[in-house]
Amino acid sequence: MVEENIKDINELSPEILDRAALTGIDPQEKERSGTFFQLNNSVICSRSKQEGIEALDLETALKKYDGLKEYYWKAVDPNKDEYTKMVKDAPPKGYFFRSLPGVETIFPLQSCLFMEQKGIIQKVHNIIIAEEGSHLHIITGCTVSPKAQGSMHIGISEFFVKKNASITFTMIHNWAEEVEARPRSVAYVEEGGTFINNYICMRPVKMLQLYPTVHLIGKGARTVGSSVILGKKNSVIDAGFRAILKAEGTSAESIARVVAEDESKIYSRGHMVGEVPNVKAHLECRGLVLSPKAYIYAVPELEAKQVNLEMSHEAAVGKIAEKEILYLMSRGLSEEEATSAIIRGFLKVDLTGLPPKLQAEVKALTEKELKNAL
Amino acid sequence: MEILKIENLWLEVEGKQLLKGLNLVVHEGEKTVLLGPNGSGKSTLLYTLMGFPNYKPKSGKIIFKGQDITNLPMHERVKLGMGLAFQNPPAIRGIKLSEMLQVCRKDISVEETATIAKLLNMEGFLDRDVNLNFSGGEAKRAELLQILAQKPEFVMFDEPDSGVDIENVELIGKQIEAFLSNHSGIVITHQGYILNFIKAARACILYDGNIICSGNPLDILEDIRVRGYEQCVKCNLRKRDE
Ligand SMILES: Nc1ncnc2c1ncn2[C@@H]1O[C@H](COP(=O)(O)OP(=O)(O)OP(=O)(O)O)[C@@H](O)[C@H]1O
Ligand SMILES: [Mg+2]
Numbered sequence: 354m355v356e357e358n359i360k361d362i363n364e365l366s367p368e369i370l371d372r373a374a375l376t377g378i379d380p381q382e383k384e385r386s387g388t389f390f391q392l393n394n395s396v397i398c399s400r401s402k403q404e405g406i407e408a409l410d411l412e413t414a415l416k417k418y419d420g421l422k423e424y425y426w427k428a429v430d431p432n433k434d435e436y437t438k439m440v441k442d443a444p445p446k447g448y449f450f451r452s453l454p455g456v457e458t459i460f461p462l463q464s465c466l467f468m469e470q471k472g473i474i475q476k477v478h479n480i481i482i483a484e485e486g487s488h489l490h491i492i493t494g495c496t497v498s499p500k501a502q503g504s505m506h507i508g509i510s511e512f513f514v515k516k517n518a519s520i521t522f523t524m525i526h527n528w529a530e531e532v533e534a535r536p537r538s539v540a541y542v543e544e545g546g547t548f549i550n551n552y553i554c555m556r557p558v559k560m561l562q563l564y565p566t567v568h569l570i571g572k573g574a575r576t577v578g579s580s581v582i583l584g585k586k587n588s589v590i591d592a593g594f595r596a597i598l599k600a601e602g603t604s605a606e607s608i609a610r611v612v613a614e615d616e617s618k619i620y621s622r623g624h625m626v627g628e629v630p631n632v633k634a635h636l637e638c639r640g641l642v643l644s645p646k647a648y649i650y651a652v653p654e655l656e657a658k659q660v661n662l663e664m665s666h667e668a669a670v671g672k673i674a675e676k677e678i679l680y681l682m683s684r685g686l687s688e689e690e691a692t693s694a695i696i697r698g699f700l701k702v703d704l705t706g707l708p709p710k711l712q713a714e715v716k717a718l719t720e721k722e723l724k725n726a727l
Numbered sequence: 728m729e730i731l732k733i734e735n736l737w738l739e740v741e742g743k744q745l746l747k748g749l750n751l752v753v754h755e756g757e758k759t760v761l762l763g764p765n766g767s768g769k770s771t772l773l774y775t776l777m778g779f780p781n782y783k784p785k786s787g788k789i790i791f792k793g794q795d796i797t798n799l800p801m802h803e804r805v806k807l808g809m810g811l812a813f814q815n816p817p818a819i820r821g822i823k824l825s826e827m828l829q830v831c832r833k834d835i836s837v838e839e840t841a842t843i844a845k846l847l848n849m850e851g852f853l854d855r856d857v858n859l860n861f862s863g864g865e866a867k868r869a870e871l872l873q874i875l876a877q878k879p880e881f882v883m884f885d886e887p888d889s890g891v892d893i894e895n896v897e898l899i900g901k902q903i904e905a906f907l908s909n910h911s912g913i914v915i916t917h918q919g920y921i922l923n924f925i926k927a928a929r930a931c932i933l934y935d936g937n938i939i940c941s942g943n944p945l946d947i948l949e950d951i952r953v954r955g956y957e958q959c960v961k962c963n964l965r966k967r968d969e
Contacts, residue, residue, distance in 0.1 A: 694822060
């Protein structure tokens with residue numbers, strides 16, 4: 354298949370679409386406000402179905418908006434690291450999503466970043482803007498075909514949440530053993546704005562590294578980061594969430610559930626920086642280590658640079674309590690069934706901020722992924 | 728018909744002799760009250776019957792419905808019709824009480840779930856993680872609720888009344904009585920107030936690894952109240968009336 358000739362998501366092969374469906378991508382776009390699809394380094398489609406919601410590919414957006422000077426490389430430093438530089442030096446791919454002032458997505462926008470070529474380095478640069486008083490929901494799936502051995506995904510995402518606006522960003526990763534992924538995300542949230550970041554990853558991956566950073570720059574701005582991570586096989590996963598509270602009345606919360614199986618290594622980080630008084634931050638990390646060769650390193654960091662702020666963390670890492678297994682067994686489950694029921698329960702996090710339908714959809718997807726994974 | 732027969736059961740846990748040649752028979756349709764001081768091994772006996780892996784008897788036999796289940800794994804015993812309401816059930820994050828009821832019985836309907844939850848004033852708890860931050864009394868009702876879902880032929884209630892307020896003891900006691908009117912089981916209690924609602928014909932005292940006495944529950948409780956367990960051991964009045 355020559356990807357340059359594919360002009361629409363519907364022209365993609367069933368293998369690709371099936372795989373994408375596991376990360377929440379619906380080619381029929383039934384309950385979606387629009388779609389962006391990037392295959393390897395080619396944009397397949399980028400469109401919005403809703404007035405007031407823009408969904409362009411970045412290249413087009415840069416032309417249309419005179420280089421997006423206020424946004425392009427304004428949240429993420431292009432020289433941050435070698436991976437970020439690779440994106441800077443490549444032709445701009447990725448998406449530009451924007452909700453105009455006061456507009457709310459009826460259904461979420463969907464985006465899929467798909468790799469199907471052996472050894473490819475997929476470079477993606479996304480800019481997401483919620484204008485004043487608007488509300489933007491995005492579900493994004495990143496995945497690979499089994500052909501894409503030795504491939505790497507680098508995704509830069511720059512988020513701008515304007516006054517009293519909100520973005521919920523739900524990202525589902527579905528990688529493979531030979532694949533590396535290094536998303537780099539930074540968000541700026543203005544007064545009264547909300548940025549919600551949900552992250553789900555339950556498949557093996559060679560190396561996954563992400564540490565989204567949220568700057569709460571306006572009064573009362575708020576962020577919640579939730580992640581659900583199941584480490585399998587030889588996965589090395591380094592996942593964190595950072596919030597910098599720069600304005601009064603801001604609040605940040607990070608919730609992580611991580612399970613390490615087989616020989617996986619998971620670094621679960623959280624970092625909250627309180628720069629002004631009267632802010633609130635909370636970090637919560639719960640981890641389960643399920644095999645003697647698995648490893649979890651939970652690193653919750655709190656930095657308080659003022660008096661009169663409320664920052665706390667909670668971290669608990671351990672194995673499954675024997676008593677819980679016995680309890681379920683006494684109700685008729687075998688040991689294996691009991692163990693997997695407990696893991697499923699453990700990884701069930703109520704993702705905040707999503708519209709009920711999307712919430713149910715993500716829940717169902719998560720359940721399905723878990724069923725496949727356990 | 729005997730539903731349960733325990734023969735010469737010896738059990739050691741962590742180097743402690745907890746059961747020392749214990750014998751006990753429960754007949755079909757019978758309610759047996761199990762008494763005994765703290766630490767005498769009552770819960771231990773139930774765990775052993777249920778098949779907890781750390782509570783494997785050294786010798787002796789457990790016969791359930793004519794089948795030797797001494798070495799049967801726990802979930803097989805559940806299939807045969809055994810159930811246990813825990814003294815101190817653990818909380819499990821992410822598993823709702825309603826989901827536990829589905830574990831207890833796969834095909835339980837939404838209507839039935841609602842009906843039995845209502846019986847125990849537990850409607851508001853179905854959506855909560857099982858036992859997580861439940862009060863003592865709520866956890867006991869949640870245990871009973873699971874038993875009502877599971878409907879085991881033979882059920883063991885480990886102190887369903889401890890920490891439960893007077894009104895709720897009545898509620899729980901009556902529901903246990905109703906359930907046991909066509910099932911068999913063992914009920915452990917200390918205070919005995921619940922026996923005002925559960926009409927059991929027989930109580931046994933577990934002491935030093937053995938059943939040392941059995942007889943009418945209210946009489947035995949009165950003896951314990953007046954003389955204490957120590958004296959019960961020495962008394963030869965009722966000794967093993969079976
Ligand atoms: N797994 C274990 N490890 C160590 N000791 C144990 C274990 N299980 C039970 N025991 C001990 O065995 C004894 C009997 O415990 P058990 O819980 O059966 O008592 P009980 O009769 O149910 O008491 P209570 O009335 O307080 O509930 C206690 O001394 C207890 O500490
Ligand atoms: Mg006990």
